[in-house]
Amino acid sequence: MTAAQSVSASTDPASGDGKYVYCIIRNDRSREFGEIGIGSGARVYTVNHKDLAAVVSDTPIVIYDPTRENVLAHEFVNETVMREFTLIPMSFGTIFRSENDVQSLLNSTYQAFTDVLDKMKDKIEFGLKILWDRDKVVASLERDNDEIRRLKDEITRNAASSTYFARMQLGRLVEAAMEEASNRYVNDIHEQLKDVSVASRSNKVIGDRMILNAAFLVERKDERSFDEKVKAISLQYEDLLTFKYTGPWPPYNFVNIKLKLEKAT
Amino acid sequence: MGLLTNILLAPFLSPVWGTRWTLEQVDRVVRDELTDDTPVKEDLMALQMQLEMGEIDDDEYVRREAEIMKRLREVREWREKFGMSTSGGPVRIAESGEPE
Numbered sequence: 001m002t003a004a005q006s007v008s009a010s011t012d013p014a015s016g017d018g019k020y021v022y023c024i025i026r027n028d029r030s031r032e033f034g035e036i037g038i039g040s041g042a043r044v045y046t047v048n049h050k051d052l053a054a055v056v057s058d059t060p061i062v063i064y065d066p067t068r069e070n071v072l073a074h075e076f077v078n079e080t081v082m083r084e085f086t087l088i089p090m091s092f093g094t095i096f097r098s099e100n101d102v103q104s105l106l107n108s109t110y111q112a113f114t115d116v117l118d119k120m121k122d123k124i125e126f127g128l129k130i131l132w133d134r135d136k137v138v139a140s141l142e143r144d145n146d147e148i149r150r151l152k153d154e155i156t157r158n159a160a161s162s163t164y165f166a167r168m169q170l171g172r173l174v175e176a177a178m179e180e181a182s183n184r185y186v187n188d189i190h191e192q193l194k195d196v197s198v199a200s201r202s203n204k205v206i207g208d209r210m211i212l213n214a215a216f217l218v219e220r221k222d223e224r225s226f227d228e229k230v231k232a233i234s235l236q237y238e239d240l241l242t243f244k245y246t247g248p249w250p251p252y253n254f255v256n257i258k259l260k261l262e263k264a265t
Numbered sequence: 266m267g268l269l270t271n272i273l274l275a276p277f278l279s280p281v282w283g284t285r286w287t288l289e290q291v292d293r294v295v296r297d298e299l300t301d302d303t304p305v306k307e308d309l310m311a312l313q314m315q316l317e318m319g320e321i322d323d324d325e326y327v328r329r330e331a332e333i334m335k336r337l338r339e340v341r342e343w344r345e346k347f348g349m350s351t352s353g354g355p356v357r358i359a360e361s362g363e364p365e
Contacts, residue, residue, distance in 0.1 A: 244317065263355070
């Protein structure tokens with residue numbers, strides 16, 4: 001897919017010199033990051049203001065759709081920058097009309113950016129999604145929960161005569177036990193990761209198999225311990241849960257600067 | 266007109282009033298639905314998850330992603346029609362400057 005296909009139609013050919021902003025870093029000289037930008041490998045460089053720099057690439061004035069291709073390009077730039085710098089990620093698709101507009105962003109938000117960069121110094125984010133296999137969890141509940149086991153045996157023994165209500169009751173018991181189990185797993189995992197992380201945030205779960213969708217803020221120096229801890233936990237739960245572990249990311253979930261931006265017409 | 270008038274005239278007033286209320290309600294519900302991209306974004310995340318879990322292949326992903334992008338664009342168009350804010354497109358720092 002080319003960039004032209006993956007952006008929507010509002011191209012304005014008269015002004016092809018917009019700036020796509022990936023992130024803000026602290027650096028007092030200009031820097032090049034290679035031809036890795038959104039839209040088939042645009043040159044990525046910095047727009048500087050005092051000791052702050054916006055990492056940008058040139059772009060036509062378009063609206064970028066959040067396709068996987070575009071989102072990956074955005075993330076790839078941030079990953080590259082992150083190897084050397086602490087960064088404040090911008091949200092996907094943020095475009096300014098000119099270098100001047102980027103500089104006024106840095107100028108007017110200087111203090112907030114500086115504070116957040118100090119706070120986020122040498123910290124990285126990891127994502128942890130945990131999914132369960134319903135059948136396996138139900139099986140383990142039937143093994144370990146006396147009440148469920150007893151009721152189930154009873155229903156199986158008297159298959160013909162067992163009432164609708166007994167089955168209903170079993171269903172309800174299983175549901176409640178599953179919710180309790182989900183909370184128990186999630187609390188245990190949070191507890192175990194507490195010592196190796198600075199903060200955590202739980203996002204809304206996606207789909208019906210997911211029981212945890214969390215982001216953890218970790219000191220760079222603790223990256224290894226965090227890693228090992230996650231591996232140990234996933235071994236501990238290997239029969240029941242699937243772990244989707246990603247990172248390191250820029251601190252997407254822990255930076256919350258509300259920029260007062262308006263449409264540039 | 267006070268409450269009493271409403272009660273007194275109820276048989277005449279309420280059908281009209283009731284209908285208008287319903288239309289406004291429907292109008293609002295429709296508008297909320299047309300301009301809310303949350304469910305679309307959730308679908309996109311779910312789709313990504315399916316790909317990551319190997320439940321769908323790349324072709325299937327690309328096909329369904331295209332549908333979702335179309336829905337996102339439709340929401341954006343509706344938001345523009347209703348004069349609501351949209352994400353994407355060129356921005357600049359607002360005059361009032363300081364962030365929250």
